Amino acid sequence: MKTRIAVILSVILVLSVALLLGACGKKEAKLTVGASPAPHAEILEFVKPALAAAGYDLEIMIFTDYVLPNTALQAGELDANYFQHVPYMTTFNSEKGTDLAATAAIHFEPLGVYAGRSNDLNNIAVGAQIGVPADTSNEARALQLLASLGLITLKDGVGLEATPLDIVDNPKQLTFFEAEAALLPRILNDVDFAVINGNYAIDAGITDKIVAAEGKDSDGAQRFGNVIAVKRGNENNPGIQALVKALTTEETRQFILDTYGGYVVPVF
Numbered sequence: 001m002k003t004r005i006a007v008i009l010s011v012i013l014v015l016s017v018a019l020l021l022g023a024c025g026k027k028e029a030k031l032t033v034g035a036s037p038a039p040h041a042e043i044l045e046f047v048k049p050a051l052a053a054a055g056y057d058l059e060i061m062i063f064t065d066y067v068l069p070n071t072a073l074q075a076g077e078l079d080a081n082y083f084q085h086v087p088y089m090t091t092f093n094s095e096k097g098t099d100l101a102a103t104a105a106i107h108f109e110p111l112g113v114y115a116g117r118s119n120d121l122n123n124i125a126v127g128a129q130i131g132v133p134a135d136t137s138n139e140a141r142a143l144q145l146l147a148s149l150g151l152i153t154l155k156d157g158v159g160l161e162a163t164p165l166d167i168v169d170n171p172k173q174l175t176f177f178e179a180e181a182a183l184l185p186r187i188l189n190d191v192d193f194a195v196i197n198g199n200y201a202i203d204a205g206i207t208d209k210i211v212a213a214e215g216k217d218s219d220g221a222q223r224f225g226n227v228i229a230v231k232r233g234n235e236n237n238p239g240i241q242a243l244v245k246a247l248t249t250e251e252t253r254q255f256i257l258d259t260y261g262g263y264v265v266p267v268f
Contacts, residue, residue: 028057030240034069034081035061035230038203039107039256039264040226044082046255047246054242065182066135067092073231074098080240082106083199085224087137087160095136101232104244105225108257108265109198111141112213113149114185114206118192120150121211127173131194133181139163141220142195146174149212190193198263207263 012156012226031051035041043058069081070092079116081191083090086102093100113121132142140162144147149155153169164176177191184194184205193211201207215218228247230240246252249266256266 004106005119028052028055029054029239030059030142031081031243032059032061032077033243034063034072034078034083035060036069036083036199036203037064038199039109039260042259043106043247043252045255047243047249047252049103050246051242052247052252053247056239056242058243065180070096070098070100070229073100073229076231080230080243081227081238082228083226085137085226087223088135088234089227090134095218097154099232101135101230101235102227102229102241103235104248105227105267106247108221108225108267109217109263110199110214110218110265111145111220112139112196112201112210112223113145113189114194114196114201114209115211116191116193117189119209119211121193122149123126124172124174127175129175129177129182130189130190131177131179131191131196132196133195134178135182136161137176138181138197141224143167145195145212145214156204194239202260202263221265 003212010184020130033044041060041062046057048058048101051236068089069078069083072078073081089100089102092098128135130146137261140160143152143154143162146152151172151174152167155166155168158166179187182200184196185200185206188194188206228244230238234240236240253266253268256264
């Protein structure tokens with residue numbers, strides 16, 4: 001009888017140890033997020049420890065354009081991405097047939113005018129060439145910035161559908177070179193000025209060339225906050241909620257302010 005009891009206790013002990021070791025060795029759940037190199041991937045690197053503490057192993061996949069991170073998200077290759085604002089995502093969904101949704105807005109990157117062959121907007125030459133993003137929402141935003149600087153006048157109410165065809169007054173006869181947003185820093189020396197997204201300006205190390213920008217309190221700051229995007233229906237997944245929580249802490253806010261100054265502005 002004693003031997004039988006001893007065997008049972010031994011089995012219980014072995015099972016208990018196995019369960020304990022299994023719990024201790026439990027792997028973190030993987031969370032794969034696509035991002036532009038700067039500032040998005042850098043901000044995600046900052047929150048990795050917080051996510052690890054919440055039980056998630058954050059894998060960051062770097063993309064250098066605005067198309068592949070959305071197609072990869074739609075295809076299920078990513079759990080989320082972090083690089084775009086809602087107007088861009090809405091246009092992308094419409095044009096590409098994707099079904100992506102925004103969760104939380106994290107930061108705003110003021111769109112800036114950067115000096116290329118010229119550096120004085122107040123004395124811009126007749127016929128000067130301006131580089132602008134080729135995608136619908138960012139091109140319209142660039143044109144709205146140029147209009148706010150008094151360089152052009154756009155049709156009333158054209159908003160985020162504006163293209164160079166909607167310019168009704170162009171006293172300096174400016175011409176516009178449309179290029180993929182990521183390429184604009186590379187062609188800066190081939191145009192007089194270029195309107196460039198903040199993340200690409202930071203990544204290219206050209207922030208010292210900025211001559212004008214959207215205001216921190218502008219309508220753009222409210223409308224163009226960069227969001228965590230997911231495939232629709234996954235907004236409330238625990239991993240996504242953990243990611244949003246980590247990105248919207250006071251510690252993250254201070255990291256953004258300390259690291260990027262006015263080129264990246266928290267909006268949470």
